[in-house]
Amino acid sequence: MKRVYFTRPLPESVADMARAYFDVEMRTENTPLKIGQMRAALNLYDGVLMMFGDTFSVEVFREAQNPRCKVLANYGVGINHIDLQAARSAGVMVTNVPGAVTDATADIGMTLIMMSARRAGEGERMVRAGEWPGWNPTQLLGTHVTGKTVGIIGMGRIGSAIAQRCHFGFDMKVLYWSRSEKDFAYPAERVRTLEELMARADFAVVAVPASAETHHLINDDALSHMAPTAHLINVARGDIVDEAALIRALKDRRIAGAGLDVYEHEPTVPNALKAMENAVLLPHMGTSTLEVREKMGRIAVENLQKALNGETPPNLVN
Incomplete structure (x- = not known):
């Protein structure tokens, strides 16, 4: 079973959905990942469900020449916190959730x-x-x-x-x-x-x-x-x-x-x-409803599932 990493806690319904497909590890902290944690995530997991604030920069990818991770499933629309060129060079797909928010x-x-x-x-x-x-x-x-x-x-x-x-x-x-x-x-x-x-x-x-x-x-x-x-x-x-x-x-x-x-x-x-x-x-609460956060999670998990099954994920950005 593929291993995936959730970088923040998500609604339990989303975690339950993901567990049907993957071995899920869900972080308990609600803070952005540090650079060492991001590098580790690329090497330890097949996919990462990541958040705004997790800045996957060129510096993060520099240490990951052939990472285990094959997809970064961004939990949101904006992907300016991800260096897309560096991800592409490392062979890592990037997806987002454009319609849910x-x-x-x-x-x-x-x-x-x-x-x-x-x-x-x-x-x-x-x-x-x-x-x-x-x-x-x-x-x-x-x-x-x-x-x-x-x-x-x-x-x-x-x-x-x-x-x-x-x-x-x-x-x-x-x-x-x-x-x-x-x-x-x-x-x-x-x-x-x-x-x-x-x-x-x-x-x-x-x-x-x-x-x-x-x-x-x-x-x-x-x-x-x-x-x-x-x-x-x-x-x-x-x-x-x-x-x-x-x-x-x-x-x-x-x-x-x-x-x-x-x-x-x-x-x-x-x-x-x-x-x-x-x-x-306001404290960045544009998508802060339970219904939306669950929908975002379902789309992100679907992106992970398709990507790690060798298919083109529905919301492929890169």
């Missing part, structure tokens, strides 16, 4: 839009601190979401799902910036430049995949085009946004607010960002 992540995107617009984080902190004096007509005045303009940066599965919710749920005008024209069942305008989207959007939503090209895509220049009443939302990857530039924009009130589910150096969040009332901060 779409709706849950889009829902978190809408949560951040609503919380940032309506200053919900500030309100909850006020109540919990015992500082709420009671209702008054000028308390925590936010901005309306219904009828506003959303700009989607990266119109893939998740971006499209957010746009759909914005249009049908909140009657919002949809702008998007992407490499190609898309065809939707609702009005959506493709803009030519990121700068145009940032200038026109009341809510700019980052939903583009992380890559060398998108690193710090949202920087001082991009933020300078936003209106002082606009909000930045990030449900993609933390390093797409230059965190220092965002802190400056929030501190100087050059934008109204930000809603973040991801950070540039997770799990570290700058103290300056944590101190800002005009920032909504």
Whole structure:
């Protein structure tokens, strides 16, 4: 029986499914693997079900010329934490779970839009601190979401799902910036430049995949085009946004607010960002529902099973 390694604890239903196919070892810690642990995993197991934060870099693969591991089954969509070229050179397949996370992540995107617009984080902190004096007509005045303009940066599965919710749920005008024209069942305008989207959007939503090209895509220049009443939302990857530039924009009130589910150096969040009332901060919980985590696990296990059975896994990335 093939040996597989789960780098973090997963729902028991996923582990039970995997045990029908493999000899499963599931790590008990919820922290990213260290470089020595990743090297060991490549040499000790036939497959590894890995997570965001397990950075399988070229340095990890350098010590594994002919690894026992034949597949890294990533438990998520983004694979920017894996050096794909190094994996390919080592003969290791890489898979992901592209469809399972779409709706849950889009829902978190809408949560951040609503919380940032309506200053919900500030309100909850006020109540919990015992500082709420009671209702008054000028308390925590936010901005309306219904009828506003959303700009989607990266119109893939998740971006499209957010746009759909914005249009049908909140009657919002949809702008998007992407490499190609898309065809939707609702009005959506493709803009030519990121700068145009940032200038026109009341809510700019980052939903583009992380890559060398998108690193710090949202920087001082991009933020300078936003209106002082606009909000930045990030449900993609933390390093797409230059965190220092965002802190400056929030501190100087050059934008109204930000809603973040991801950070540039997770799990570290700058103290300056944590101190800002005009920032909504969530702990990378875009896919945090039991149903989604179980579905992600089933897809990842299926990828492992197919790959280790000599078949092409359904979600082969590399």
